[in-house]
Amino acid sequence: MSNLLITPPPSRWARFWASPLGDSLRGNPVALVALLVFSVIVVLALLAPVIAPFDPYDPTQIDIMNSDLPPFWIPGAEPQFVLGSDDQGRDMWSAILYGTRLSLMIGLAAVALQATLGIAIGLAAGYLGGRVDSLLMRLADIQLSFSTLMLAIVVLAVTHAMWGAAVFDRYAVVAVIAVIGLAEWPQYARTLRATVLAERQKEYVDSARVLGFGPLRIMLRHILPNAMSPIFVISTVQVGNAIIAEASLSFLGLGLPASQPSLGALIASGFDYIFAGSWWITALPGGVLVVLVLVINLLGDWLRDALNPRLYKV
């Protein structure tokens, strides 16, 4: 039997575009625009070192004489500083690019940590059941009864005091990722446990057991791929939440130091100058943060609808 098809196999993107997921994206202009905006933000953030005119991490490029310059549409702006500069003379455009990159990185890393923990715990609880399940789910309940922010404030404040500001600033990124990651695993664990409980009843799991597969292989290779769609949905929403959480912590002075500005730290650094007239130091990164989180949530909404088999639209 020879293969008579000579047409080259379609590219990955073409296949996605033709798939039901791509189809639902085509029919949803809001999601399409959100995806576009999100892609632009991500590309700009990733390319920050290439396109940013200044390096906000390099103190030698900062001149205090350039401080508090307004963005280009306000009289008194310098052409070098398109979006103005902050109170220390940092270029806002560069700082926002780097800050977005940092915020996105922290959001993704924190969600990766949450997902790893939550998936492992949720799978174990759902598949093993019994006492393991009760123990893990009670831990999740306890974890959920602390608000993320409260837990983060306590942990970060204590580590801040323990290590001292100098050491803390060096490990601030890791600490923030760890705290946000650890605080929100129950979201994943609970959802995954519920899905696993439903999947475990299905006969393909019995048939995997009958074929002599061990529990780890059944959990990871057979059940987990079938439980992925809620994980995708939670992940998008959680990236938005993690970015907000990081921004809140930085705003409160417990996240990233002013020398490594994330969006939250930028908002905080400009907050003191709002009434002095330099509103752009807070408003511009604030706007970027709002848009970023908004498009992520819109994408999450779309994904939830698109991946839910009960909401099939004809």
Next chain:
Amino acid sequence: MSLLSVRDLTVKFAMRSQTVTALHQISFDLARGERLGIVGESGAGKSITGFALMKLLSAPGYIDSGTIQFDGTDITQAPEAQMRQIRGNRIAMVFQDPMVTLNPVLTIGQQMVETLRAHRKLSRRDAQEIALTKLREVQIAAPELRLKQYPHELSGGMRQRIIIAMALLLDPDLIIADEPTTALDVTIQADIMELLLKLCQANKVGLILITHDLGVVSQLTERTLVMYAGRIVEAGKTREIINDPQHPYTQGLINALPQQTLPGQMLKQIPGAMPVLTDIPPGCPFSPRCAFALAECRRLLPQIMQQGSSEVACHEVNRLHSDLLLEEGR
């Protein structure tokens, strides 16, 4: 020596308030390459027998007592690691509904290769080759194409063929088929059954066919067990059981077949329903539905005894046979 020898297998379920017995001291043997049918209504304990043989009863079910000797190993005592070597490799299982027994997110090829590589040291290419051979054996159209397809792209009959191919992948000694054609269309049922029979004969594989369809049992199996409420009520050669059923329950099952009824007539069903496990009547569990029930049937549990060519657990049959012997003796 027989391949499988089950002795006094008792399976219980520990419920919250009480422990119910789902299988009562089941005993049977299966020779290498022999085909055995297990028949009975829903809830008779047929599927539980199948799962117990694999040691895959899920909680709250457990094997309470008895032994299952499989090729010299007592399955009831075997540790989990050893059981994993037996499952799939030595004993394979085919389930009822082919629409749900294949993993929906893996291709047929991935599932077959994974199964082979979990039990044998094989390269991916060799495993694929074996998978292809087995797919050809089950006479599926375009086997190369099937390897790349996902289960949802295939019809029910094709999927059941693939499941049978997967059961044969590791050349097992025994296949337990739990109602393998119930979910399929009648025309495909016959094809699948014929295929199963041919493959078992060709590969000298033992078969335990769990079904409620006596017609299927009569075509495929050499011996039959009839189960009722967790007990074996009749056991013997399939031909004897079909042609000359002894136990009133077996007779009822055969009379209930649509073929036994003329067009336009009511089907001859057995009155009543199988008792629930928590509420088994005293004496013979079938007595409330039995047309021949004697007073002692409601008091005393009949023991399974050799009667002619079959083993039967029934007071009435025992009485008839002893009368017959008396007459002959006179």
